[in-house]
Amino acid sequence: MMRVMTMRGVPRLLIFVLLVSVSLVPINGDEGLLESQDTYQSSGTPPVIDSIIIADYDEFSVGNFTGTEFSHLNLSVKLNEVESIVEGNLTVDFYNDDPVPFSRIPFHLYPSGMLYDSRQGNITILNVTTMGNPAQELPYGVLWEQQLMWVNLTEALQPGERTEFHIEFITTLPDGLDRANVHGEDGSQSRIYTFSSSYPIPCVYDKFDGWNTDPYVGFGDPFYIDMAFYDFCVNTPDGMTVAATGELIGSDSDGESTTYHFDPILPVREVTFSASRHYQVESGNVNGVTVSSFYLPDSQPEWEDDVLEWAILTLTLLNETYGVYPYSTLNIVEQHAFYGGMEYPCQVYMTRGALESVRAGSLYPEFLELVVVHEVAHQWWSQLVGDDSIDWGFLDEGLTCWSHNYYGEVYYSDWEYLQYYRYLDTVRTHHEEFGVGSVINQSNYERPELVGYIDYTKAPLILEKLRVEIGHEKFVESLSHFFKQNYFEIATLPDLQEAFEFVCGQDMDWFFLPWFDNPFLPDYSFAGVVYNWTDDTLTVTIEDLNEDLNLYSYSQRVPVRVYGYYNEILLDEIVWINSTTTFVLSVSTQPAEVSLLYDGYILVDLISYDVDSLSTQSIRFVGTPSLTEFWGSIPMEFVAAFAVTGVVWILAFYVLRKRSLRDAA
Ligand SMILES: [Zn+2]
Incomplete structure (x- = not known):
């Protein structure tokens, strides 16, 4: 998702603090275990990381899923335009790919958790039946508060087995500005029906939480969904244009309504459709993918040509950078919602609200490009490589934000091109401004008020910091490795670290533990600077004042500059600072000032974003000067x-x- 940001970068989204806690299993690592990058380099043999053959990627990326089992879902929906309801039939052929038997299966019923004005969203379950003839009713229970349905199976479903049943339901689309809604007027050619996460969706079972039955939440994205093969039929009154997940493989009209048959061909995490009598459509093709934009007539000035071009540029870049987008369609669709944009498989949304804010001048013009690029980048991060976007939301948003900035770097020569507020400035002054720490590696439940800052600003900045430390080629190769290893699967932060360790050939705890798990950045201070006349050495001790507040010690390279008495530069050197660190420099003449330079990607707590160095003139002199130094010192x-x-x-x-x-x- 992309939020609409206000002037100080604070999400406009209302934050509902839920008094719910989930068990997020802490990641690996011993406290205090840390060595710097250069220690690793000098320690000889790097740790051996097992190489894993990326066989699944090679097969899946060309559409070959032979021998791999997924659930199959057949979804048929019929839009009632007048009543804003959708009648649905869902056939679930559920495959148990987990190591435990199931006697019941939970399904999310998200729409009742979505924002509404006067018509609340809802899914009413009419019946759940077996597939036999005659069909038999299966017992089920709906938990309204948890937006959940449990379907009880007639017998336990063993690992590796399948079971099939049918769910008949009616969805009421809410009238708010949330992910699913009906909004706008036909008179002004703005009415849109958006059906997103609006049918019973099977929950994910994992080793961390068992069944993930989290309800819809108002902070971050609440989704966590397994891949499944889908068949998707959408019936709407004639005269509507329908944008949906998958390739349109046929349509059939009975004179009043038309049924469109969409097929994503390959597994996807869910399906969505949006319908309007007013959509205008543009299409292009890149490497066999049909890219289409769907927008309202009044939005034509901003949407025409540009949206398609941004999407195609993103698709081209990320295909080359990470790996293949394997589907045959990708839609960018206009919708009404409170945020900037939202991602679904093969279809992403950009909102009319974002466009109106840009027109009103409350958002910068590049915001529209940012939204399109960001949502398309989510096809790689959150869709093809899935995650639990509540417990690990920083992972897909961090990677997606890093990717949209990389688009800025490639096409506009500036990684910060799409940043209205520099991530670097925001992160370095966040502690000073808000007085709180910010741990990235936490569930969104544990820090709901910081989701906007951590997932969208701090996480991508830490990834950029990683690129600075290990270099562009290894960084991109690691992301590509991570993508291919977890293609069509679910990933976590340890999986990302593992990919970097494989490519870099070394343990990466020194980077991942402090930067992802510490609440505070380093806050350096000069603990002692001593110049020795006898051997021309300058011994500098840097202390990290935040060291006791953090779990792990930081290591980063920091440029050091030494000035002489006439403000001339005596020495420029880059040193590793590993928590409290002492280093020795050779300076041939008497120094007057020592500075740590912060104008690069040095991450430190600052009181103001325009502070660009830390300096001291407090230098202690020891030893005896030589004659030349004596003269030099006059x-x-x-x-x-x-x-x-x-x-x-x-x-x-x-x-x-x-x-x-x-x-x-
Ligand atoms: Zn996003």
Whole structure:
């Protein structure tokens, strides 16, 4: 998702603090275990990381899923335009790919959790039946508060087995500005029906939480969905244009309504459709993918040509950078909602609200491009590589934000091009401004008020920091490796770290533990600067004042500059600072000031974003200066005064001598 940001970068989204806690299993690592990058480099043999053959990627990316089992869902829906309801039939052929038997299966019923004005969203379950003939009713229970339905199976479903049943339901689309809604007027050619996460969706079972039955939440994205093969039929009154997940493989009209048959061909996490009598459509093709934009007539000035172009540029770049987008369609669709945009498989949304904010001047013009690029990038991060976007939401948003900034770097030569507020400035001053720490590696439940900041700003900045430390090629290769390893699967932060360890050939705890798990950035201070006259060494001790507040010690490279008495630069060097660190520099003449330079991607707590260094003139001198140093240590003013005085003395002596000789003669 992309939020609409206000002037200070604070999400406009209402934050509902839910008094719910989930068990997020802490990631690996021993407290205090840390060595710097250079320690690893000098320690000889890097740890051996097992290489895993990326066989699934090679097969899946060309559409070959032979021998791999997924659930199959057949979804048929019929839109009632007048009543804003959708009648649905869902056939679930559920495959148990988990190591435990199930006697019942939970389904999310999200629409009742979505924002509404006067018509609340809802899914009413009409019946759940077996597939036999005659069909038999299966017992089920609906938990309204949890937006959940449990379907009880007639017998336990063993690992590796399948079971099939049918669910008949009616969805009421809410009238708010949330992910699913009906909004706008036909009179002004703005009415849109958006059906998103609006049918019973099977929950995910995992080793962390068992069944993930989290209800819809108002902070971050609440979704966590397994891949499944889908068949998707959408019936709407004639005269509507339908944008949906998958390839349109046929349509059939009975004179009043038309049924459109969509097929994503390959597994997807869910399906969505949006319908309007007013959509205008543009299409293009890139590497066999039909890219289409669907927008309202009034939005044409901003949407025409540009949206399609941004999407195609993103698709091209990320295909080359990470790996293949394997589907045959990708839609960018206009909708009404409170946020900037939202991602679904093969279809992403950009909102009319984002466009109106840009027109009103409350958002910068590049915001529309940002939304399109961001949502398309989610096809790689959250769709093809899925995650639990509540417990690990920083992972898909962090990678997606890093990717949309990378688009800025490639096409506009600036990684910060799409950042209205520099991530770097925001992160370095966040503690000063808000007085709180911010741990990235936490469930959104544990820090709902910080989701906007951590997932969308701090997480991508830490990824960029990682690129700075290991270099562009290894960084991108690691992301591509991570993508291919977890293609069509679910990933976590340890999986990302593992990919970096594989590509870099070394343990990466030194980076991942402090930067993802510490609440505070380093706050450096000069604990001692000593210049030794005898051997020309400058011994500098840097202390991290935040060290005791954090779990792990940081390691980062920081440029150090030493100035002489005339403000001349005596030395520029880059040093590793690993928590409290002492390093020794060779300086051939007496230093006057020592500075840590913060103008690069040095991550430190700052009181203001325009602070660009930390300096000290408090230098202690020890030892005995050599003769040259003694001369060198005499300020030039003294030398000049001394010289002038000398010349005056010589002249005076000469004049007096002359005079005494003349007097004598
Ligand atoms: Zn997003």
